[in-house]
Amino acid sequence: MAELMFRGLMPAFPTPLKEDGTLDEDGLARIVDYQITRGASGLVPVGGTGEANSFSLAIRRRIVEITVAAATGRVPVLAGVLDPGLGGALESGHAYREAGADGLMVIPPYYARPDQEGTLRYFRALAPALKLPIMFYDNPYRTNMVTSPATITRLEEEGLIVGMKASSTDLYHFAQLARQVSERFCLLSGQDTLFVEQVMLGAKGGVLTSAALLPGYWGQVQKLVEDGQVKEALAMQGQLHPLMDALFAEQFPEAVRRAFALIGLPIGRSLPPVAALSEAGEARLAAAVKVLVADGLLEKLEDR
Numbered sequence: 001m002a003e004l005m006f007r008g009l010m011p012a013f014p015t016p017l018k019e020d021g022t023l024d025e026d027g028l029a030r031i032v033d034y035q036i037t038r039g040a041s042g043l044v045p046v047g048g049t050g051e052a053n054s055f056s057l058a059i060r061r062r063i064v065e066i067t068v069a070a071a072t073g074r075v076p077v078l079a080g081v082l083d084p085g086l087g088g089a090l091e092s093g094h095a096y097r098e099a100g101a102d103g104l105m106v107i108p109p110y111y112a113r114p115d116q117e118g119t120l121r122y123f124r125a126l127a128p129a130l131k132l133p134i135m136f137y138d139n140p141y142r143t144n145m146v147t148s149p150a151t152i153t154r155l156e157e158e159g160l161i162v163g164m165k166a167s168s169t170d171l172y173h174f175a176q177l178a179r180q181v182s183e184r185f186c187l188l189s190g191q192d193t194l195f196v197e198q199v200m201l202g203a204k205g206g207v208l209t210s211a212a213l214l215p216g217y218w219g220q221v222q223k224l225v226e227d228g229q230v231k232e233a234l235a236m237q238g239q240l241h242p243l244m245d246a247l248f249a250e251q252f253p254e255a256v257r258r259a260f261a262l263i264g265l266p267i268g269r270s271l272p273p274v275a276a277l278s279e280a281g282e283a284r285l286a287a288a289v290k291v292l293v294a295d296g297l298l299e300k301l302e303d304r
Contacts, residue, residue, distance in 0.1 A: 006103065006135060006163045006186035008041025008205040009219050010078060011212035012049040014256050015063055017268030023059055025066055027267050031212075032070035034265060038299075039216030040075055041205060043067055044105060046096075047080035048142065049209045049253045054271040061095040068100035076102035078135060078207075084111035086125055093130040103133040105165060105207070110143035116151045120158075127160040134160065135186065139167040149177040156185055165190040165207045171197055178202030192244050196233045199225040210244055213259055217297055239297070242288040250281045258282065262289045264301030 013035060016027030035043060045067040046052040046060045055063070064079045071077055079096040081104050083089040093104050106126065108119050127134055136155060140146050155161045163186025166174050171194065178187060178201050189198035189206035198206070199222055211218045217236070224233035247255045254270045254277055261267070262285070269276065277285065292298040 006042065006076070006078065006133070006188060006205070009039065009211045009215045009222070010042035010044050010075075010188070010205065010207050011035050011040050011215055012044040012047040012080075012207050012209050013212035014253050014260070014267055014270075015045070015050045015055070017271070019268065021268075021271055023055075023062060024268060025062075028063065028066045029070040031260070031265065031267060032067055035212060035215055036071060036074050038214070039219045040211070041215075041219070042076045042078055042102075043071060044078050044080060044207050046082075047105060047137075047207075048082065048139075049212070049256060050080065051253065051271060051274070052080050052082045057091060057095055060092065061099050064096045064099040064101050078103045078105050080104075080137070081106040082137075083107075085109050086122065089126055090129055093126070093132065097130065097132050101132065103135060103162075104130060105135040105137045106161075107137040107139065108143060108145055108147060110145055113143075113145055116148055119145075119147055119151055120154060123155055123160045124158070133162045135188070136161045136164040137167070137190075138164055139190070140170075141167070146173075149173065149180050152177055153180045156181055162186055163188060166198060166203070167191060169194060171201065174198055174203075175201045192240075192247075196221060196225055196230065196237045199233075200230065209253065209256055210240060210247060212256065213243075213263070214240070214292075214297060239295075240292075242284075243292060246281070246285040246288045249284065250277055251275050255281065255285050258285055259289055262286060263293070263298055 016024040018024045068077050079101040081092045165188050167190030189195045189203040192208045192210045221233050221236045251274045293300050
């Protein structure tokens with residue numbers, strides 16, 4: 001079942017907040033439904049886009065509970081475990097399993113920054129206790145760690161992980177990994193700007209931030225690549241370059257929040273230390289969104 005769950009577009013999405021910074025439960029249910037009805041194959045709450053590390057464990061568990069309830073079984077929920085070490089990761093994983101998550105997206109222990117054998121030891125201690133399918137979260141930019149394809153393959157062979165989100169621009173690393181893992185391995189792109197290229201190399205979908213806004217569009221891009229229409233897929237990906245440039249230009253993920261507000265689905269501001277967008281950043285984002293709305297790629301909703 002795991003290989004079916006972790007396939008297609010599984011957006012990493014921001015956590016809706018009220019003006020006072022508390023969780024907007026109704027807003028969370030709305031954004032979950034927005035993504036599913038527009039083609040999401042799964043959902044990834046409490047990841048980096050969801051600002052997981054800004055919330056207490058109790059709030060994160062509640063976010064997962066609401067996501068699961070609002071999804072109503074339509075798509076799987078893969079909750080992000082971004083804790084820096086074993087104790088916190090175990091607590092988060094157990095809480096998310098009790099909240100109804102279908103799987104976990106687990107980052108390696110970035111504070112300790114272990115060697116390859118240390119990463120193996122970590123997941124050997126973690127995975128059997130959590131009793132849910134685990135997606136390895138490879139994000140060298142955030143962790144300052146490079147996990148080798150051989151280590152990831154070993155984790156799969158030992159039954160500790162069922163897939164990986166590749167948030168890296170290193171296509172050589174990705175290509176090596178794609179050749180070494182099994183056909184059952186759920187290898188997902190985590191790089192919006194290189195989604196087509198990673199699907200060409202073997203990705204079976206993606207955990208993308210911009211897919212929170214346009215999951216169906218990204219699904220069409222994936223199908224084009226799989227059908228051999230790479231030129232067309234690259235052209236569609238290129239249409240989103242101004243949006244992606246605007247989303248990632250300043251402190252993340254504030255621009256993602258503002259993009260939702262611009263289409264009529266306000267979800268509040270990011271928590272400290274993330275700042276509001278600059279005037280230039282706001283203008284850049286508004287221009288990108290305006291073009292996509294005019295082209296019919298993004299839907300302008302009535303303000304909630």
